[in-house]
Amino acid sequence: MELAGAQIMMKVLKEEGVETIFGFPGGVVIDLFDELARTDIRRVLVRHEQGAVHAADGYARASGKTGVCLVTSGPGATNTVTGIATAYMDSIPMVVFTGQVPTQLIGNDAFQEVDIVGITRPCTKHNYLVQSAEEFPRIIKEAFYLARSGRPGPVLVDIPKDVTKEIVDYTPIKEIRLKSYNPTYNPNMKQLRKAVGLIKESERPVIFAGGGIILSRAAAELTEFARKTQIPVTTSLMGLGAFPGTDPLWLGMIGMHGTYRANMSTGACDLIVSIGVRFDDRVTGKTDAFASQAKIVHIDIDPTSIRKNIPVTIPIVGDCKVSLRLLNELIDEAGLEDIAAKRKKWLAQIEDWKSTNPLAYKQEDTIKPQFVVEKLYELTKGEAIITTEVGQNQMWAAQYYHFNQPNHFITSGGLGTMGFGLPAAIGAQMACPDKLVIDIAGDGSIQMNIQEMATAVQCCLPVKVAILNNAYLGMVRQWQELFYGKRYVCTDMDCAPDFVKLAEAFGAVGLRASKPQEVEAVIKEALSVPQPVIMDFRVDREESVYPMVPAGAPITEMLLV
Secondary structure, three states: OEEEHHHHHHHHHHHOOOOEEEEOOOHHHHHHHHHHOOOOOEEEEOOOHHHHHHHHHHHHHHHOOOEEEEEOOOHHHHOOHHHHHHHHHOOOOEEEEEEEOOHHHOOOOOOOOOOHHHHHHHHOOEEEEOOOHHHHHHHHHHHHHHHHOOOOOEEEEEEEHHHHHOEEEOOOOOOOOOOOOOOOOOOOHHHHHHHHHHHHHOOOEEEEEOHHHHHOOOHHHHHHHHHHHOOOEEEOHHHOOOOOOOOOOEEEEOOOOOOHHHHHHHHHOOEEEEEOOOOOHHHHEOHHHOOOOOEEEEEEOOHHHOOOOOOOOEEEEOOHHHHHHHHHHHHHHHOOOOHHHHHHHHHHHHHHHHHHOOOOOOOOOOEOHHHHHHHHHHHHOOOOEEEEOOOHHHHHHHHHOOOOOOOOEEOOOOOOOOOOHHHHHHHHHHHOOOOOEEEEEEOOHHHHOHHHHHHHHHOOOOOEEEEEEOOEOHHHHHHHHHHOOOOOOOOEOOOOOOHHHHHHHHOOEEEEEOOHHHHHHHHHHHHHOOOOEEEEEEEOOOOOOOOEOOOOOEOOOOEOO
16 A cells, blocks of 8 residues: 555554644644644644643653654754653653654755754654655654653654655554563562562561652552551652552652651661662752661662662562562562561651651741642542642642542653643643643743643633742742842742733633632632633742752751741
8 A cells, every 4th residue: 555654654643542642833744734634633732842742741641641742843843852851851651753854955954954863862762763654654663662661751753854745655563573672571589589578577668669650550559568568658759649648658758858757767767668769869868878777679670770879789670560569479478467566666656757747837827838739639639630830839739739549640850840730731631631630830930831821722621720929939049048048049030920811811711819718719719610720829928848858968857947
């Protein structure tokens, strides 16, 4: 069967189960968009290419599928780089299609030509330049396979304009095999048995779980493991939702803005069972003081993540879901009938830490941002998908909204990308049309991709945005307050737009609360309407995020007020 390159591409996308593509057209991808219009794949027109990648990212995180976006060459392609790097740092499966100038013009500094393959090589799992329409079936199949297998990540496919028009014989590819790429899914049983031995011996263990649990869909297995062994659980920012946030064994998030009990438990434990984590610097603080009394079991599908930042006692390479299922079977065989009695003293110590320094704030005359997040949790019954921007808003969301399910907390963890939350919320809403999706935002970060409100309105997506508006770049201001003598250099955002009028200008609903007693009514009204909504909460300008571990300090040395 003879087909044009663009037709072949659409056929393969359908074979891969693609239902939604986020994108922005341009000259060299007109043929692709024209062919896309002949399919039943949903086309979402964003207002900036960065928004397309973040939306595809949010779609992937909410659905567990591979996100897809399509943009043009030159500036269209370079505008995707921040979004690609965001997905790469957080291991999100995504395929990014970029247009390229015709093959014969590559290297000639043609109009809107850029070497996007070279630019994105450091922040993609793999990338391709398609040189013939005959390569489409193989390259696209490989791209999706690489994006979602092993440790997931973004893959870029660069497509010259002439290749989209080239007519060739189409031969479907049924199966992809890559000799040099074979992720290890099944862990070494000998290593798992060693881990069970340490679990039985330990008196003060902690489970440290990360985003790998969510990516491998292992939340149920993790919960079963923790309850069988009576080991308390902490997670990284990316792991929130991997373990129920209302479970008695829940310690809260670990790290720079982690809970007192999570950080203290890690400092005092004799064993850490770490699963699907990479021991990021925001988690460990001063690395040579991290968990100095503990032996460490580290399970991860990516062998390069093990021992990269922290020495470990028992390294285990394997998929989190498979590894936890096998661990649970081994624990059943080992028999841990008396384990609750053995953990009693340890769990009592943790309860003491929890009661001594709980997450707390005092709601007074001005709106406290924590109060807004708690009200959101209360009024949504913890069922909403929460996306965030980056900064104080992100940390308050992580601390005060309790996640009982995976895939319900969507945030830029590794790269810390401001402007992520709104387009990610659009992607999440596309993936889960029957779910409530809320972007908890800061007034600084939301302005970086505020244009995507037009996308939400055009697509009739009932995304809600809750802006914790302190008229500052809040997290940087907090550091300036604590460590730079309150010299607030380039952090005052008092000349921000009127977000209510801005929402209305986009055709959305704008609401504002300036007093604590107005917060609940504003949230209830926002949740009652089917349109996109921006809620502008005028919060205490100099409220800070606590606990806080200063840079370079051990995580047990926290500033608490």
